[in-house]
Amino acid sequence: MSALEKIGLRALRRMDPEMAHGLALRGLRYGLGPKTGALTTDRLKTTVAGLDLPNPIGLAAGFDKNAESLAALGDTAFGFLEVGAATPLPQEGNPRPRLYRLTEDRAAINRFGFNNEGMEAIAIRLARRPKNRVLGLNLGANKTSDDKAADFATVLRHCGAHVDFATVNVSSPNTEKLRDLQGKAALEALLGGVMAANDADIPVFLKIAPDLSETEVADVADVVRSSGISAVIATNTTLSREGLQSPHKDQAGGLSGQPLFERSTRVLAQLSTLVDVPLIGVGGVGSAEQAYAKIRAGASAVQLYTALVYGGLSLVGEIARGLDALLARDGFASVADAIGTGREDWL
Numbered sequence: 001m002s003a004l005e006k007i008g009l010r011a012l013r014r015m016d017p018e019m020a021h022g023l024a025l026r027g028l029r030y031g032l033g034p035k036t037g038a039l040t041t042d043r044l045k046t047t048v049a050g051l052d053l054p055n056p057i058g059l060a061a062g063f064d065k066n067a068e069s070l071a072a073l074g075d076t077a078f079g080f081l082e083v084g085a086a087t088p089l090p091q092e093g094n095p096r097p098r099l100y101r102l103t104e105d106r107a108a109i110n111r112f113g114f115n116n117e118g119m120e121a122i123a124i125r126l127a128r129r130p131k132n133r134v135l136g137l138n139l140g141a142n143k144t145s146d147d148k149a150a151d152f153a154t155v156l157r158h159c160g161a162h163v164d165f166a167t168v169n170v171s172s173p174n175t176e177k178l179r180d181l182q183g184k185a186a187l188e189a190l191l192g193g194v195m196a197a198n199d200a201d202i203p204v205f206l207k208i209a210p211d212l213s214e215t216e217v218a219d220v221a222d223v224v225r226s227s228g229i230s231a232v233i234a235t236n237t238t239l240s241r242e243g244l245q246s247p248h249k250d251q252a253g254g255l256s257g258q259p260l261f262e263r264s265t266r267v268l269a270q271l272s273t274l275v276d277v278p279l280i281g282v283g284g285v286g287s288a289e290q291a292y293a294k295i296r297a298g299a300s301a302v303q304l305y306t307a308l309v310y311g312g313l314s315l316v317g318e319i320a321r322g323l324d325a326l327l328a329r330d331g332f333a334s335v336a337d338a339i340g341t342g343r344e345d346w347l
């Protein structure tokens with residue numbers, strides 16, 4: 001991390017978290033972010049759901065909700081990007097404050113509630129996206145919708161032609177009754193509608209919660225096998241507060257960051273024994289070692305977001321370079337060779 005980035009992060013962490021987030025995005029658009037381009041080596045190149053990635057380190061949804069900073073993010077070391085979540089109609093989300101730093105835990109709690117400018121505004125920006133980057137869109141549902149399941153299909157139909165993959169997000173804890181759609185029957189119906197709306201014929205991913213029981217994970221796996229889903233993102237934020245130290249630990253919302261690492265990786269490993277589609281590991285990735293652990297637990301790629309609050313965007317390149325070194329150390333010629341080789345440690 002450069003001295004300038006350290007100063008910038010220190011200044012941002014003194015501000016209200018949501019204001020700091022907005023300023024970070026604005027700084028990117030003004031050219032203040034890294035311009036390394038996607039970091040790659042022969043070992044790091046990989047393919048997930050038919051998408052060729054220069055490296056397996058992705059940006060998780062939520063950082064750039066409205067697809068405002070695509071060009072700047074395209075200059076970073078990420079191997080792929082995911083923006084959103086986008087809903088059919090614009091919505092303000094939940095009242096502020098709704099984002100909390102848990103510095104002592106290197107974590108965050110948010111209860112944004114899918115705040116975004118809506119699919120029409122987002123689609124205009126997606127149409128101007130960098131063409132040399134793998135880009136996905138997280139699909140969401142409006143809080144006031146009478147048919148939340150149909151909202152996902154609506155966004156995909158409107159925006160699908162402008163992205164390389166889309167993610168059905170039924171795992172956010174901040175929209176009432178959304179997680180109910182992870183139940184087997186509801187999920188089957190929802191995904192059936194989404195797949196029917198996939199006019200652009202792009203890979204569709206499913207993002208699940210880390211708070212599912214073994215039986216619920218097995219039910220999700222059954223639906224994945226029968227639905228045509230191309231990959232599963234495991235996992236979203238957790239409602240657990242186990243082991244937290246921060247004074248903000250009792251705030252409502254989803255917890256992300258370091259405390260999520262073990263919980264999300266165990267769900268990932270369990271799911272990897274039940275499905276044949278690629279898995280993308282999310283939750284607590286803040287180092288090359290943690291990215292490598294997710295891959296060895298069964299992930300084909302990983303995503304991160306909260307770690308950027310503490311490590312800055314230069315962290316992405318550090319993780320990619322470190323992952324390349326770890327693969328070389330253990331004699332793996334590629335990311336694909338390492339997938340699942342440490343799964344038993346998590347089961």
